Amino acid sequence: MTSTNPEPASRFLRACAGLPVDATPVWFMRQAGRYMPEYRRIREKFSLLEIVERPEIAAEVTLQPVQALGVDAAILFADILLPIIPMGLKLEFAKGEGPLIHNPIHGIGDVNRLRRLDSRTELGHVMETIHLLRGELPAEVPLIGFAGAPFTLACYMIEGSGSRDYRHAKSLMLSQPKTWQALMEKISEALVDYLLAQIDAGAQAVQLFDSWVGALSPADYVTYVQPYSSLVLQTVAKTGVPVIHFGTGTTSLLEHMQAAGGTVIGLDWRVPLDDARRRLGWNQPVQGNLDPVDLFTPLPVLQQRVEDVLHRAGGQPGHIFNLGHGILQHTPVENVRAIVELVHEKSAELRESV
């Protein structure tokens, strides 16, 4: 494990460190995806899991948006559910149905049967993809690794699929607290192993996706989730590599997520960026938070929405431009490209005027 430079050169890593930048860095969650014709061509030949298992293809897909859009960071092409396969869960990506787990967690017996993850061997293809990417990416475009956060992964493992209400996961959490604790400990241990392996392989930042955490009350977050997210975030942060802590629907949870850890806090559009920066302190780097639906509006509207986010960021260091959630299918590619140009251009103007 190596420490990052004290003064990183790239816009993205400088913003993670709260350092001044020439223009606000921008990348997009799910920037490699079905909205891109070059991605769809690959997906005609390979399933999602087949892409991930072939490092050359996974690297190619990761590079597609870097080449097409001019973003300031690449994000590893993978899926948050990859680590649960070697842990013993039978995962299938059913066509049009999303992920499906055939042996979801019901009780302590299932938790006890979970295997300890050895990411370097069992997810060696992911590490190989990272290795390849570091050889191919330009120096000014850092590579972001990622993982799902303990709560979001636990929800998948218990529900066995997507869910509207997380009924099984939340009722196990409340009704079988020892089982929940054992599960969250095993997941956290696996995530530390997985993220450290990604960093060793060359990831220059990592993002922890707690996409479903907004389903919880603050009190439940603090009791049942924060200790495990904290363990993962704090352990990984010791490497010196920046960690982005992201969730959606988190207006009630922001301070608790910040307390759990993360070099950067990822925000969705439900909380105004200026409110969030005031609440978290202006020295807390943040990432976000354009509504992904804004990319379906005509350019003059989109431009106004992008500028609004930049204005709310206050022209202060420590802002990484992103959406508040992943790019949606059917998003017009030209609008994604337009955002990159707009963010670079307008943020540079804003900086001069501050």
Add this chain to the structure above:
Amino acid sequence: MTSTNPEPASRFLRACAGLPVDATPVWFMRQAGRYMPEYRRIREKFSLLEIVERPEIAAEVTLQPVQALGVDAAILFADILLPIIPMGLKLEFAKGEGPLIHNPIHGIGDVNRLRRLDSRTELGHVMETIHLLRGELPAEVPLIGFAGAPFTLACYMIEGSGSRDYRHAKSLMLSQPKTWQALMEKISEALVDYLLAQIDAGAQAVQLFDSWVGALSPADYVTYVQPYSSLVLQTVAKTGVPVIHFGTGTTSLLEHMQAAGGTVIGLDWRVPLDDARRRLGWNQPVQGNLDPVDLFTPLPVLQQRVEDVLHRAGGQPGHIFNLGHGILQHTPVENVRAIVELVHEKSAELRESV
């Protein structure tokens, strides 16, 4: 239109008015539903729309939870989408799929074709159900009428079904603001007509359900939604009948929803009740906010969760106990009944100790 008594006698109406009560009133969103065996028996014979069109059956279903649970209010059995049928939308409740609209709104032409609602004739069966219920309900159990809020109805009308991201609705809102305005005006006018008709027929309170409003940023809520919700809420409030203004995922929106109107603000579990009461002011009556998933936990856990809500309500007048969203399918009936007893018993104790 008649004004309510200056000093209502029932717990529910007293709490709506912020008056002291002997015990906190409690009712549940979707308290008549599939989790009840007596409801399932009716649903074996009739579809949802068939029940609604038969006032005797709709009244019977409305009364089921009052008899089985001892709740402090009845809520009319109906569906928020009823008014859009006479407005010209072809609505189907597809088995296991939820509502489906075969001619969703795409542009101004579709909005112009919407018909003006005459609730008294076109939804006369709803008014007849209310009339029957007022004859059957005991005096201490008021009847709540309801409607979907303009934003949530507009989303359904544009999306044509449920949605994860409200992409079509939100992009129409941003890209075709005049079309959005025309649609929201037509919906608001229909809602005023519908709610006033319910009140004339005998509804003693009404709830406006903005179930999907949590998908919006505060700025978009203020620009595109608040004026229309406000028109409906303020017009209906002139009758003197209490209006409950409810939404989910509204932590960022609470003050704006309060500014729009509502005698009572309905809260979900994502915002702690004490935080919400501090933000809205202790003289603002509120309703909520147990997580519906809590009803799947064992009684000692459930009891602790119910008491937590009561403690956060602060033993102060102006709290109506409810869930933060509708009762989920498969909820154990005995747990719903237990909550009613617990709320009455514990809130009376808490009041004595304040």
